[in-house]
Amino acid sequence: MEAVEAGMGISDWHFLSNIQHHHLCRFLGLEDDSAFRVTFVYGLNTPAERAAIWSYLITEKTHNTSVPWGIMGDFNAIMSSMDRQGGDSNWYSHMEDYPNYVSQTELIHLLATGMHYTWHNGRPGDATILKKLDWAWGNQQLLTQWSLAKATFQTRLSSDHNPIILSLSPPPLRKPRFNFLNLWTEKEGYEEAVTSAWNGVAYRNPISKLTTKLRSLKEFLHQLHQSHTYHISARVS
Structure with a gap:
């Protein structure tokens, strides 16, 4: 663990x-003494083993009434039948535990964007099973202090679960700064630039590869715009 912590290159945390x-160290967290509490959850495989999580949440609810409290992670449980696709379609009595305890703790489901199903069983075709096992919740104090808090469920990488990013104060939305002009396709060098961008080397998951190549092409189009179509209406006049 000392080698892992040193390799993070982060001081004063x-x-x-x-x-x-x-x-196996299922959790490694970092904190910087902020007045904010986060509980990271890893739900075990059986209902009996998960009972400790529900008991903990009930107990900690009373300890966090005046403290912003976020709860996130792999609960290994779903809230409703809408949170699964494929596999056994039965709804067993133990599956009521999760929604019941969430209701008792008065937790609030944080605004979520990105992937809905956050776990994949890794099997193709008809054997595929998808479930929403990863969740992000907050108490009333959290939403009072950070009303725009939201959770983003990203694309899976090497894990069979989707990573979660909890943003307390998301940046304000900005208007798009890039518009594609159809006339660029008729300019000399356009086809070559597209081919070069798509043949370039990119790593990580398919979405990251796509955005990396689009950024490469965007640089060429920006230069093309500056040379030929910048303030085109004024130039035509």
């Missing part, structure tokens, strides 16, 4: 992990 409780 406190590292928190569950290495003392699990040899």
